[in-house]
Amino acid sequence: xxxxxxxxSEFNVVYGQTRRDPGIPDPVLTEEGRRQAAALAEALRAQGxxxxxxxxxxxALQTASIIAATLELPVAIDATVRERAAFVCDIGTHRSELxxxxxxxRFDHLEEQWWPPLDETEAGVAxxxxxxxxxxAGTQDWQxxxxxxxxxxxxxxxxxxxxxxxxxxxxxxxx
Numbered sequence: 750x751x752x753x754x755x756x757x758s759e760f761n762v763v764y765g766q767t768r769r770d771p772g773i774p775d776p777v778l779t780e781e782g783r784r785q786a787a788a789l790a791e792a793l794r795a796q797g798x799x800x801x802x803x804x805x806x807x808x809a810l811q812t813a814s815i816i817a818a819t820l821e822l823p824v825a826i827d828a829t830v831r832e833r834a835a836f837v838c839d840i841g842t843h844r845s846e847l848x849x850x851x852x853x854x855r856f857d858h859l860e861e862q863w864w865p866p867l868d869e870t871e872a873g874v875a876x877x878x879x880x881x882x883x884x885x886a887g888t889q890d891w892q893x894x895x896x897x898x899x900x901x902x903x904x905x906x907x908x909x910x911x912x913x914x915x916x917x918x919x920x921x922x923x924x
Contacts, residue, residue: 802827
């Protein structure tokens with residue numbers, strides 16, 4: 750599968766400059782973030798991707814929207830691949846509002862408030878990442894999946910720290 754870190758968000762710009770939480774709940778992509786998502790879509794054209802899985806955070810959904818539209822792919826929303834809840838940007842948007850913004854996607858499997866309190870441990874993210882890895886390893890099509898996720902989740906899953914708009918191949922069946 751291909752793991753993708755969402756495009757640059759408003760949070761990423763401020764945090765990158767100050768190393769302080771700017772207090773932006775569920776931030777949107779910047780123009781640069783939208784450009785990164787479009788570049789990712791073009792890069793994925795020849796990769797055999799047949800479906801997308803996206804975190805329910807707005808920045809990931811906006812990235813997925815751009816990729817899905819370009820490649821004409823379905824998107825499944827999975828809160829398992831969300832970011833580690835540690836900053837104000839990790840306060841999500843309620844399920845009903847997400848469903849209003851993206852009416853062609855299914856959100857009905859999520860709780861209305863699907864994100865956890867802002868004190869999720871790294872160990873907790875590691876357990877969540879392991880569960881996702883095991884679930885994907887049990888699917889027949891994992892090689893045809895791209896997952897739009899976040900820095901902390903991808904790091905917990907792979908040990909690699911991606912920048913916004915970067916992607917990495919990952920084999921969930923490897924030891």
